[in-house]
Amino acid sequence: MRSRVVLRRLLRNRQARSGCLALILLVALAYLGPYAGPYDWTDKDFLAFLSPPSADHWWGTTSIGQDMYAVTLRGMQKSIVIGVLVALISTGLAAMVGAFAGYFGGWVDRLLMWGVDLLLVLPSFLIIAIISPRLRGASWLWFVVLLAAFTWMITSRVVRSMTLSLREREYVLAAAYMGIPRWKIIFRHIVPNLASLLIIDATLNVSAAIIGEAALSFFGFGIQPPDVSLGTLIAEGSRNATGYPWLFAFPAGLLVVLVLSVNLIGDGLRDALDPGSTS
Amino acid sequence: MSILQVRDLTVTFPGGVQAVRGVSYEVSRGEVLGIVGESGSGKSVTSLAVMGLLPPGAVVSGSVTLHGRELIGVQEDELTRVRGKSISMIFQDPLSAFTPVYTIGAQIAEAVRVHQKTGKDKAAKRAVELLDLVGIPHPDARARAFPHEFSGGMRQRAMIAMAIANDPDLLICDEPTTALDVTIQAQVLEVLKTAQRETGAGIVMITHDLGVIAGMADRVLVMYAGRPVEQGPVDELYYRPRMPYTMGLLASIPRVDGAEGPLVPIEGNPPSPAALPPGCPFAPRCPMRIDVCDEEEPPLTAVGGGRHVACVRSREIEHKALTGADVYPLPVIPPSGAVRVPRERRATVLELTDLVRHYPLMKGAVFKRRVGTVHAVDGVSFDIAEGETLALVGESGCGKTTTLQQIMRLEPPQSGHVVVLGQDSARLGKAERKALRGDLQIVFQDPMAALDPRMPVGDVIAEPLRAHGRRNVAARVAELLELVGLSPEHAERYPQQFSGGQRQRIGIARALALEPRLLVLDEPVSALDVSIQAGIINLLEELKNTLGLSYLFVAHDLAVVRHLADRVAVMYLGRIAEIGAVENVYDRPAHPYTQALLSAIPLPDPERERARRRILLQGDPPSPADPPSGCRFRTRCPKFARLGEAERRRCVNEEPSVVRLANATGERPDHGAACHYAEEIEVIPASDDQEEK
Ligand code: SF4
Ligand code: SF4
Numbered sequence: 001m002r003s004r005v006v007l008r009r010l011l012r013n014r015q016a017r018s019g020c021l022a023l024i025l026l027v028a029l030a031y032l033g034p035y036a037g038p039y040d041w042t043d044k045d046f047l048a049f050l051s052p053p054s055a056d057h058w059w060g061t062t063s064i065g066q067d068m069y070a071v072t073l074r075g076m077q078k079s080i081v082i083g084v085l086v087a088l089i090s091t092g093l094a095a096m097v098g099a100f101a102g103y104f105g106g107w108v109d110r111l112l113m114w115g116v117d118l119l120l121v122l123p124s125f126l127i128i129a130i131i132s133p134r135l136r137g138a139s140w141l142w143f144v145v146l147l148a149a150f151t152w153m154i155t156s157r158v159v160r161s162m163t164l165s166l167r168e169r170e171y172v173l174a175a176a177y178m179g180i181p182r183w184k185i186i187f188r189h190i191v192p193n194l195a196s197l198l199i200i201d202a203t204l205n206v207s208a209a210i211i212g213e214a215a216l217s218f219f220g221f222g223i224q225p226p227d228v229s230l231g232t233l234i235a236e237g238s239r240n241a242t243g244y245p246w247l248f249a250f251p252a253g254l255l256v257v258l259v260l261s262v263n264l265i266g267d268g269l270r271d272a273l274d275p276g277s278t279s
Numbered sequence: 280m281s282i283l284q285v286r287d288l289t290v291t292f293p294g295g296v297q298a299v300r301g302v303s304y305e306v307s308r309g310e311v312l313g314i315v316g317e318s319g320s321g322k323s324v325t326s327l328a329v330m331g332l333l334p335p336g337a338v339v340s341g342s343v344t345l346h347g348r349e350l351i352g353v354q355e356d357e358l359t360r361v362r363g364k365s366i367s368m369i370f371q372d373p374l375s376a377f378t379p380v381y382t383i384g385a386q387i388a389e390a391v392r393v394h395q396k397t398g399k400d401k402a403a404k405r406a407v408e409l410l411d412l413v414g415i416p417h418p419d420a421r422a423r424a425f426p427h428e429f430s431g432g433m434r435q436r437a438m439i440a441m442a443i444a445n446d447p448d449l450l451i452c453d454e455p456t457t458a459l460d461v462t463i464q465a466q467v468l469e470v471l472k473t474a475q476r477e478t479g480a481g482i483v484m485i486t487h488d489l490g491v492i493a494g495m496a497d498r499v500l501v502m503y504a505g506r507p508v509e510q511g512p513v514d515e516l517y518y519r520p521r522m523p524y525t526m527g528l529l530a531s532i533p534r535v536d537g538a539e540g541p542l543v544p545i546e547g548n549p550p551s552p553a554a555l556p557p558g559c560p561f562a563p564r565c566p567m568r569i570d571v572c573d574e575e576e577p578p579l580t581a582v583g584g585g586r587h588v589a590c591v592r593s594r595e596i597e598h599k600a601l602t603g604a605d606v607y608p609l610p611v612i613p614p615s616g617a618v619r620v621p622r623e624r625r626a627t628v629l630e631l632t633d634l635v636r637h638y639p640l641m642k643g644a645v646f647k648r649r650v651g652t653v654h655a656v657d658g659v660s661f662d663i664a665e666g667e668t669l670a671l672v673g674e675s676g677c678g679k680t681t682t683l684q685q686i687m688r689l690e691p692p693q694s695g696h697v698v699v700l701g702q703d704s705a706r707l708g709k710a711e712r713k714a715l716r717g718d719l720q721i722v723f724q725d726p727m728a729a730l731d732p733r734m735p736v737g738d739v740i741a742e743p744l745r746a747h748g749r750r751n752v753a754a755r756v757a758e759l760l761e762l763v764g765l766s767p768e769h770a771e772r773y774p775q776q777f778s779g780g781q782r783q784r785i786g787i788a789r790a791l792a793l794e795p796r797l798l799v800l801d802e803p804v805s806a807l808d809v810s811i812q813a814g815i816i817n818l819l820e821e822l823k824n825t826l827g828l829s830y831l832f833v834a835h836d837l838a839v840v841r842h843l844a845d846r847v848a849v850m851y852l853g854r855i856a857e858i859g860a861v862e863n864v865y866d867r868p869a870h871p872y873t874q875a876l877l878s879a880i881p882l883p884d885p886e887r888e889r890a891r892r893r894i895l896l897q898g899d900p901p902s903p904a905d906p907p908s909g910c911r912f913r914t915r916c917p918k919f920a921r922l923g924e925a926e927r928r929r930c931v932n933e934e935p936s937v938v939r940l941a942n943a944t945g946e947r948p949d950h951g952a953a954c955h956y957a958e959e960i961e962v963i964p965a966s967d968d969q970e971e972k
Pocket of ligand 2: 870871872910911912913916917918919930935953954955956957
């Protein structure tokens with residue numbers, strides 16, 4: 001019944017609807033858009049270096065004559081997947097580890113929190129740097145896993161402390177007295193009551209992952225040239241943002257729209273899950 | 280001459296919500312005005328408005344004059360001078376009134392110095408005097424203590440001391456004893472009376488407890504939906520109410536002094552201040568409603584004898600001498616089939632033998648070490664027969680909640696036995712334990728906290744059914760909702776869309792889902808308003824009789840216990856002080872603690888309340904980490920104080936256990952008390968109808 005009620009509330013929510021629509025349009029643009037453009041992202045037009053947007057090159061060209069339209073959409077394909085996957089994995093992991101540690105307490109708690117603290121003190125950048133070369137050639141999806149593995153710890157600590165207080169609530173006790181297994185109580189009563197926190201965390205993680213990926217690419221890990229992502233394009237374009245604004249404006253604009261649509265979906269989901277809101 | 284005059288006070292919160300709609304009253308010197316009302320009736324907002332303590336954004340209109348001086352609309356700094364000097368306020372939660380980092384003495388001295396030109400030493404001395412006045416032992420030492428070192432009752436006394444520091448003309452007490460245990464409440468009310476005698480101040484006493492008002496107030500104002508609906512001298516109002524709401528309120532409270540039969544429930548819920556009905560705000564719940572009631576709101580009109588009533592049919596009520604029981608439809612509760620069989624021949628559903636639960640007391644942040652033991656439950660035995668209700672009563676910290684938890688966990692106790700439906704909890708396998716959980720369910724105190732706020736109530740009720748693999752879940756959910764008086768269409772709503780009483784009904788439906796045989800009720804009505812409480816009590820009684828349930832009922836409200844329970848066990852510091860059939864224990868309590876407890880309960884009956892003599896206990900209960908030797912009650916026992924040297928030695932050295940009283944009579948002769956010198960006395964004056972019998 002809960003899933004049905006939540007779904008109905010979600011569909012009724014204007015924000016969520018427009019967010020979903022925007023995200024669908026963005027995905028369509030990323031995957032179908034390239035077919036509409038005159039150039040492929042690997043093509044180089046040696047007659048137009050750094051030319052501003054025109055009828056031929058809709059979004060201008062880069063310093064080596066790539067068509068910005070084709071390249072940006074190619075980058076967006078990667079970035080959408082990276083952003084959404086990293087957010088889902090890291091928030092999900094944070095919720096699980098935090099809730100289990102907080103609810104079970106005792107040695108489970110100590111072990112999990114010891115792991116969290118270890119990951120927090122280890123310089124994640126260093127580890128990614130060490131592991132990345134080994135993953136060269138492997139699917140870039142590994143990179144998603146790696147990025148997610150280093151973003152969840154702080155949230156899981158927050159989740160744990162919130163679980164500690166939720167654990168004492170009477171409805172959790174009631175469930176235990178009904179004979180419901182403890183892992184089920186976590187999924188049914190603890191995690192849903194952390195929904196607001198988790199959704200905010202996930203939406204923040206989407207943009208953080210896209211930008212974070214760029215930083216790593218810049219240092220030579222993650223998405224490598226000639227392949228591109230929104231992150232790498234923004235990093236590249238920002239250097240010449242004043243002279244050649246189209247190099248920066250289009251990828252950055254798409255990132256903003258992407259993050260906004262994810263935020264809208266997140267807000268809508270939060271309202272749909274929160275029985276207190278009437279919207 | 281009146282000190283305070285309130286005329287047509289209205290308070291509007293941002294968004295146009297009128298929380299108070301035209302309140303007028305006056306208080307004279309030495310007079311106590313009681314303001315009663317349920318939550319949301321605007322009774323607290325009224326007094327905050329008088330004090331000028333409302334949050335910015337609230338618009339106050341009307342007039343409040345103190346000694347003829349207008350207080351509404353004056354500058355904040357001028358108000359500050361009045362506040363604490365001429366008017367003081369006593370809140371429900373005294374902890375919030377004190378700053379945690381200063382000593383109690385310093386804060387009272389500060390209050391003195393703000394309004395009077397005195398030296399530091401003198402102010403400090405005055406603080407000690409005040410603490411002495413409110414009955415704090417060793418006041419000079421206690422003045423140097425911090426607020427958290429005080430118990431709840433002591434803090435409330437300290438707050439009274441602070442409130443009367445400047446000889447105010449008016450004391451406003453907002454639910455001053457609601458958070459306290461009954462024996463402490465009796466002490467604090469006594470202190471309030473002393474304070475009033477000392478200062479000659481007028482008191483505005485705001486509470487929902489009709490018993491407290493009956494004993495304290497000279498005049499009473501009943502509020503409903505932001506407006507006074509009836510006002511008058513306390514005796515008149517209690518014995519001859521003229522407004523259906525007041526009549527219902529008075530008839531809906533269970534009483535410690537007997538009176539059997541179902542309680543009068545007031546159907547429905549108070550209206551939300553944002554959506555008031557067009558006519559009389561009580562009309563949707565009023566059994567006497569006629570068409571004119573919906574036309575316009577009846578004004579509060581004087582009817583003579585200092586009384587004011589806002590009801591179009593008040594003359595008729597007066598004329599026919601109607602009471603709550605006459606106008607409200609009384610629910611019919613089918614009799615129970617189980618009680619016809621004598622208790623000895625009924626099956627035992629729960630048996631506790633010498634149950635013990637001790638907690639280690641830890642200290643230290645990094646290296647925890649054990650510094651003692653909390654004797655939360657220290658050898659408790661009782662049993663419950665089929666179809667019976669046993670009430671476990673006692674004040675906070677007596678171990679009643681721990682006892683419940685030990686039963687509900689169905690795990691081997693530290694020592695002793697818990698036998699549920701013939702099965703020893705120490706010898707249960709995993710599958711057996713789960714199966715037994717279906718027979719043993721619980722209803723919690725706080726209906727908000729007990730329901731997952733993120734779950735539609737259909738899921739809440741279905742949860743136990745699904746967990747135990749029942750079929751036809753949806754049909755059963757609908758059936759359960761109907762059983763507790765809700766509509767099956769409500770299944771898709773979330774808990775917060777329901778009122779407190781409805782939520783408690785949902786909690787009961789969930790507990791009944793698996794058709795349990797024993798239901799544990801943990802203070803099921805104490806979080807509810809009086810008019811709602813009666814409905815839940817009636818529901819519980821009805822369910823018990825129709826479904827053949829047994830209840831283990833934990834409560835601190837002895838009036839509710841008298842109404843609902845067959846037997847009662849009084850707990851003190853982890854042990855049972857007295858146990859027996861309700862009639863026996865209430866009418867002839869034998870343990871000095873039970874006697875004090877019963878005598879501390881205020882009766883909603885002004886005449887008898889004034890005539891009563893209370894057995895006041897000294898001090899607070901000792902900590903369960905360090906119970907006294909021998910009889911645990913001896914540090915506060917009024918009887919111990921009267922005993923001779925030789926007799927006292929027995930109390931100090933030998934721990935009494937529950938022994939059956941020699942002259943226990945009646946159908947249920949198992950009345951026992953844990954006192955070496957148990958002696959039955961009567962502490963509740965018999966009510967009129969009992970005297971007639
Ligand atoms: S005015 Fe009418 S509805 Fe209101 S209390 Fe009186 S009889 Fe009831
Ligand atoms: S045993 Fe002694 S101290 Fe204890 S309750 Fe009886 S008289 Fe009081």
